[in-house]
Amino acid sequence: MYARVEDIGKKIKSMEIRGAGRIGRAAALALKYFAEDFEGNIQGFYEDLDNVKEYLISTRPTAVSLKNAVYYVVNRAKGENVEDLRKSIIKNAEDFIKRSEEALEIIGKYGAGRIPDGATILTHCNSSAALQCIIQAHRDGKKIRVFNTETRPWLQGHITARALAKEGIDVTMIVDSAVRYFMRDVDIVVVGADTIASNGAVINKIGTSQIALAAHEARVPFIVCAETYKFSPETVIGKLVKIEERDPREIANPDDFPGVKFRNPVFDATPPEYIDAIVTEKGVISPYLAYEIIKEVMNVGIEGKED
Ligand code: RI2
Numbered sequence: 001m002y003a004r005v006e007d008i009g010k011k012i013k014s015m016e017i018r019g020a021g022r023i024g025r026a027a028a029l030a031l032k033y034f035a036e037d038f039e040g041n042i043q044g045f046y047e048d049l050d051n052v053k054e055y056l057i058s059t060r061p062t063a064v065s066l067k068n069a070v071y072y073v074v075n076r077a078k079g080e081n082v083e084d085l086r087k088s089i090i091k092n093a094e095d096f097i098k099r100s101e102e103a104l105e106i107i108g109k110y111g112a113g114r115i116p117d118g119a120t121i122l123t124h125c126n127s128s129a130a131l132q133c134i135i136q137a138h139r140d141g142k143k144i145r146v147f148n149t150e151t152r153p154w155l156q157g158h159i160t161a162r163a164l165a166k167e168g169i170d171v172t173m174i175v176d177s178a179v180r181y182f183m184r185d186v187d188i189v190v191v192g193a194d195t196i197a198s199n200g201a202v203i204n205k206i207g208t209s210q211i212a213l214a215a216h217e218a219r220v221p222f223i224v225c226a227e228t229y230k231f232s233p234e235t236v237i238g239k240l241v242k243i244e245e246r247d248p249r250e251i252a253n254p255d256d257f258p259g260v261k262f263r264n265p266v267f268d269a270t271p272p273e274y275i276d277a278i279v280t281e282k283g284v285i286s287p288y289l290a291y292e293i294i295k296e297v298m299n300v301g302i303e304g305k306e307d
Contacts, residue, residue, distance in 0.1 A: 110279050193225075208270050
């Protein structure tokens with residue numbers, strides 16, 4: 001494998017690079033590096049491109065942002081010779097990264113509109129898209145406060161809490177299991193997404209669906225912030241989203257618990273009936289419009305190929 005590609009792949013796998021948007025951009029960058037580093041003929045280019053593509057997709061199985069980023073860069077590649085193909089891949093990768101960053105900005109603006117002045121917000125894990133909305137609401141002059149979950153086992157909530165505090169936002173970190181206890185004080189839940197299925201189900205960090213259930217019970221609006229490349233074309237043809245299960249050692253050392261089994265799924269699915277809105281760069285939509293986003297906005301059909 002190409003050294004710079006492998007370096008990024010390993011970082012995605014180990015979660016040194018994490019967050020659905022970030023891993024998508026990192027995969028695009030890895031493809032750009034491949035194009036820059038390739039030496040050989042056109043047949044070799046296509047063969048190696050295929051290997052790099054499969055390798056990157058294999059690094060984390062759940063977030064479709066990774067696959068969509070790879071397809072975006074690879075499926076648009078055009079050229080009759082290696083030099084043209086190289087340029088095309090580099091351009092597509094740069095385009096994807098730029099569009100992804102612009103999408104975040106827009107989502108921040110749209111999402112901030114959904115956050116009332118004086119609101120208490122609950123967020124889970126560490127989502128750049130969700131944070132963008134919360135930070136934008138604060139920058140718009142709204143007085144907000146945030147509860148954020150620590151997010152076991154990786155504790156991504158620590159990153160969230162620090163980022164919000166740095167912005168001067170009133171933030172309180174709670175353990176994941178305290179969500180229902182505090183829900184009575186919450187006005188809106190704002191989370192991100194790793195993958196959105198064609199039926200509007202949102203796959204996000206483990207625990208998200210429990211939070212949605214608690215919000216539903218307390219009649220608290222639950223909104224998801226996600227770029228359109230987090231919608232999964234494959235789900236249109238009935239493919240299920242694979243939920244990543246990671247090493248149990250991320251929870252505890254099994255050697256300290258003889259006879260005890262561990263499970264460590266890192267995502268879960270929240271059904272559309274618990275979701276009030278999905279904030280995308282193309283607008284704020286009902287989760288039931290997921291299919292329309294996949295078919296129309298992403299302009300991709302099954303298997304991520306362009307129509
Ligand atoms: P952004 C993360 O996954 C979290 O589940 C987060 O909610 C989601 O990606 C979206 O993050 P992980 O990589 O793309 O921490 O909004 O497992 O940053």
